[in-house]
Amino acid sequence: MSVSEGLSSAPAGFSRREFVKTAAVAGAALATPSLLVARSAWAGGADTLKLGLIGCGGRGSGAAIQALAADPGTVLWSMGDVFKDRIDSAHKSIVEEQGESAKERILVADDRRFVGFDSYQQVIDSGVDVVLLTSYPCFRPAHLRAALASGKHVFAEKPVAVDGPGIRSILESAKVAKDKGRACLIGFCWRYNASMREAFTRVQAGVLGDVTSVHTTYHTGTLSKRPRKPEWSDLEFQMRNWWHFTWISGDHLVEQAVHSVDRMAWAMGDRIPKRVQCLGGRAARSGPEHGNVFDHFSAIYEYENGVRTHHSCRQIDGTPQDNSDYIYGTKGWGSVNGWSALFPFKDYSGGTLWDGKGSADDTSRMYFDEHKELFASIRAGKPVNDCERGARSCLMAIMARMAAYTGQTVTWEQALNSQESLVPEKLEWGPMATPAVAVPGQTKFA
Numbered sequence: 001m002s003v004s005e006g007l008s009s010a011p012a013g014f015s016r017r018e019f020v021k022t023a024a025v026a027g028a029a030l031a032t033p034s035l036l037v038a039r040s041a042w043a044g045g046a047d048t049l050k051l052g053l054i055g056c057g058g059r060g061s062g063a064a065i066q067a068l069a070a071d072p073g074t075v076l077w078s079m080g081d082v083f084k085d086r087i088d089s090a091h092k093s094i095v096e097e098q099g100e101s102a103k104e105r106i107l108v109a110d111d112r113r114f115v116g117f118d119s120y121q122q123v124i125d126s127g128v129d130v131v132l133l134t135s136y137p138c139f140r141p142a143h144l145r146a147a148l149a150s151g152k153h154v155f156a157e158k159p160v161a162v163d164g165p166g167i168r169s170i171l172e173s174a175k176v177a178k179d180k181g182r183a184c185l186i187g188f189c190w191r192y193n194a195s196m197r198e199a200f201t202r203v204q205a206g207v208l209g210d211v212t213s214v215h216t217t218y219h220t221g222t223l224s225k226r227p228r229k230p231e232w233s234d235l236e237f238q239m240r241n242w243w244h245f246t247w248i249s250g251d252h253l254v255e256q257a258v259h260s261v262d263r264m265a266w267a268m269g270d271r272i273p274k275r276v277q278c279l280g281g282r283a284a285r286s287g288p289e290h291g292n293v294f295d296h297f298s299a300i301y302e303y304e305n306g307v308r309t310h311h312s313c314r315q316i317d318g319t320p321q322d323n324s325d326y327i328y329g330t331k332g333w334g335s336v337n338g339w340s341a342l343f344p345f346k347d348y349s350g351g352t353l354w355d356g357k358g359s360a361d362d363t364s365r366m367y368f369d370e371h372k373e374l375f376a377s378i379r380a381g382k383p384v385n386d387c388e389r390g391a392r393s394c395l396m397a398i399m400a401r402m403a404a405y406t407g408q409t410v411t412w413e414q415a416l417n418s419q420e421s422l423v424p425e426k427l428e429w430g431p432m433a434t435p436a437v438a439v440p441g442q443t444k445f446a
């Protein structure tokens with residue numbers, strides 16, 4: 001069972017993590033020959049692309065399955081995780097999903113299963129062509145830097161960092177990927193959803209007129225908890241319950257709701273906001289088992305042209321769920337909801353500007369499609385690189401968290417140049433205090 005299960009998502013009764021698992025299977029099922037990228041020699045010279053999986057949890061297993069489905073020339077070559085049990089369970093589920101093909105496609109020899117904090121480097125050094133970075137967000141900057149330094153192509157899950165130093169590192173990596181001609185695709189999967197692309201293309205084409213405001217929501221249920229086992233050190237407890245600790249996840253605004261912040265950025269033409277104010281706190285979460293994350297945020301971004309956009313997110317059980325984007329323009333307004341695949345665009349008299357009906361299949365297919373685009377770009381020698389854009393969307397979420405924690409307005413430059421590194425320099429299994437919960441008005445910006 002994925003440690004991530006229990007996180008609920010937009011449609012009531014349907015958890016995001018369950019969705020991701022379903023999507024993994026759906027992605028594989030959708031891999032009909034007509035959808036597959038033609039198997040052809042890639043710019044690196046070999047027909048086969050060897051995959052290394054770094055972070056063998058729910059998303060890592062899904063990403064590996066989707067990568068294998070997206071390109072028939074891929075094989076899973078090595079795996080790394082800080083916990084051996086995660087490698088074992090991921091390997092088992094990937095082999096089971098592959099069925100008969102596992103013999104040819106899952107080639108993870110025992111000596112290419114690496115455990116520990118250095119496992120990422122061992123995977124990178126194991127002779128792979130492409131790495132799938134699906135560990136915790138706090139480690140992404142270091143893993144991405146190492147992968148590109150060794151000339152690997154990369155799929156990296158969102159969020160790509162949890163703090164300002166992490167984002168600066170990702171922006172440097174984005175340049176390295178470009179200079180070296182390596183692919184770096186960030187898992188903002190909605191950007192690869194065909195129906196969603198159609199809706200946002202219409203927004204950018206001005207169907208709603210000039211965009212005057214956007215409001216995105218990620219209102220969902222609370223996080224699952226993994227009860228402490230006597231043999232676990234403090235660090236292991238925090239790592240196994242990572243969503244509850246800001247230093248690992250970035251808090252739920254950065255870890256989960258960043259998808260909705262990213263779509264806000266999309267609606268705004270990926271312009272950079274000037275500053276943000278954000279309210280937030282813990283209304284229904286208390287106790288050390290919940291670490292130090294908040295359970296609700298409400299952010300207002302201000303743009304250079306005076307436009308204000310709003311994002312709210314909540315992880316509280318017993319409250320209504322919503323995961324939609326409401327986009328307002330000079331001609332009308334539209335609501336975008338990928339889960340229902342309905343995108344009604346109306347004028348302010350109720351007339352229809354676009355009766356957008358997407359395909360709900362696109363929402364499971366997007367996990368497959370992002371890998372299809374990644375491998376097609378590698379094989380064509382035109383590597384996709386959406387790393388800088390991904391970093392910007394993550395910084396938008398990080399700056400709102402900073403504003404909520406401190407109670408202060410935070411500018412883009414302040415967030416980008418922040419010296420606060422949440423990730424300890426060295427991690428060793430053992431004692432580790434639970435970080436204090438931020439108090440707006442008292443917690444200082446750093």
Ligand SMILES: NC(=O)c1ccc[n+]([C@@H]2O[C@H](COP(=O)([O-])OP(=O)(O)OC[C@H]3O[C@@H](n4cnc5c(N)ncnc54)[C@H](O)[C@@H]3O)[C@@H](O)[C@H]2O)c1
Nearest residue numbers: 004055056057058059060081082086134135136139157158
């Ligand atoms: N795009 C999406 O829709 C989507 C959905 C779910 C998760 N995610 C993202 O995927 C990432 C992983 O989430 P998940 O749900 O799979 O979590 P998970 O806990 O199921 O898996 C993460 C795995 O990474 C391992 N890990 C942690 N630190 C490591 C390190 N330093 N080196 C090697 N392995 C390490 C953990 O032990 C764990 O097995 C997160 O960034 C999350 O936000 C994205």
